[in-house]
Amino acid sequence: MTDDVTAKIVRPWEVFAQDQRTIFCVDRTAGDDPDLDALFADLPPIQRMNQVHGCGVHEVSTPGTSTQIPDADAIVSSQAHVTLLVRTADCVPVVLWDRHSAVTAVVHAGWRGFVAGVIPAAVTAMISAGASVSSISAWIGPSICSQCYEVGLDVQSQIVALSRAALAQTTDGKPAADVGAGVADQLRVLGITEIAHDMRCTKETPSLYSARGGDQVQRLQFVVSVDGRN
Numbered sequence: 001m002t003d004d005v006t007a008k009i010v011r012p013w014e015v016f017a018q019d020q021r022t023i024f025c026v027d028r029t030a031g032d033d034p035d036l037d038a039l040f041a042d043l044p045p046i047q048r049m050n051q052v053h054g055c056g057v058h059e060v061s062t063p064g065t066s067t068q069i070p071d072a073d074a075i076v077s078s079q080a081h082v083t084l085l086v087r088t089a090d091c092v093p094v095v096l097w098d099r100h101s102a103v104t105a106v107v108h109a110g111w112r113g114f115v116a117g118v119i120p121a122a123v124t125a126m127i128s129a130g131a132s133v134s135s136i137s138a139w140i141g142p143s144i145c146s147q148c149y150e151v152g153l154d155v156q157s158q159i160v161a162l163s164r165a166a167l168a169q170t171t172d173g174k175p176a177a178d179v180g181a182g183v184a185d186q187l188r189v190l191g192i193t194e195i196a197h198d199m200r201c202t203k204e205t206p207s208l209y210s211a212r213g214g215d216q217v218q219r220l221q222f223v224v225s226v227d228g229r230n
């Protein structure tokens with residue numbers, strides 16, 4: 001890591017380390033890829049996705065990175081040494097890992113991806129890659145809270161159709177949604193019980209980025225380093 005690079009990093013922090021996964025958060029603008037690679041040069045190459053608010057899963061089954069960045073909203077890897085990236089600013093970032101294997105996933109879950117089924121798609125891909133649902137742990141990162149996330153009734157009904165836990169209204173009675181709560185509920189329904197949830201609101205927390213709060217290009221970048229045992 002060079003001084004040149006660290007000077008551009010405003011708030012890098014380690015979110016947590018557990019079961020041979022370390023989650024870092026770095027705040028960056030969307031176009032900062034070379035700097036991000038330089039910052040994490042001592043980790044395996046970063047696996048990226050072009051997030052499109054869908055339910056596509058990019059599966060990483062061989063070491064190294066492909067030159068093409070796939071359109072996807074989840075990356076699932078069975079590699080023992082790999083680095084995965086998910087970017088958010090209000091949407092829900094999720095990291096999933098199997099405690100008994102190297103299988104690891106990052107998921108970008110905005111309301112559209114949530115409704116499209118990106119969470120079960122990622123878990124299904126993890127099981128196909130060798131994970132067991134009973135040994136999957138989850139970390140749900142900070143996202144926009146329901147009080148800051150007024151939505152139209154049509155959007156609310158699509159979200160709530162998947163999880164009643166996401167039903168919310170603002171203090172002045174407008175329809176709202178709690179997608180983070182919906183994600184946690186969906187994971188529990190899928191059989192995942194080990195869930196850590198960072199409940200901070202991206203819009204109300206000055207150190208986080210929020211698209212609704214006016215951050216047009218800045219994104220929180222969650223970098224997950226896997227140093228597995230197999």
Ligand SMILES: [Zn+2]
Pocket residue numbers: 144145146147148201202203204
């Ligand atoms: Zn809020």
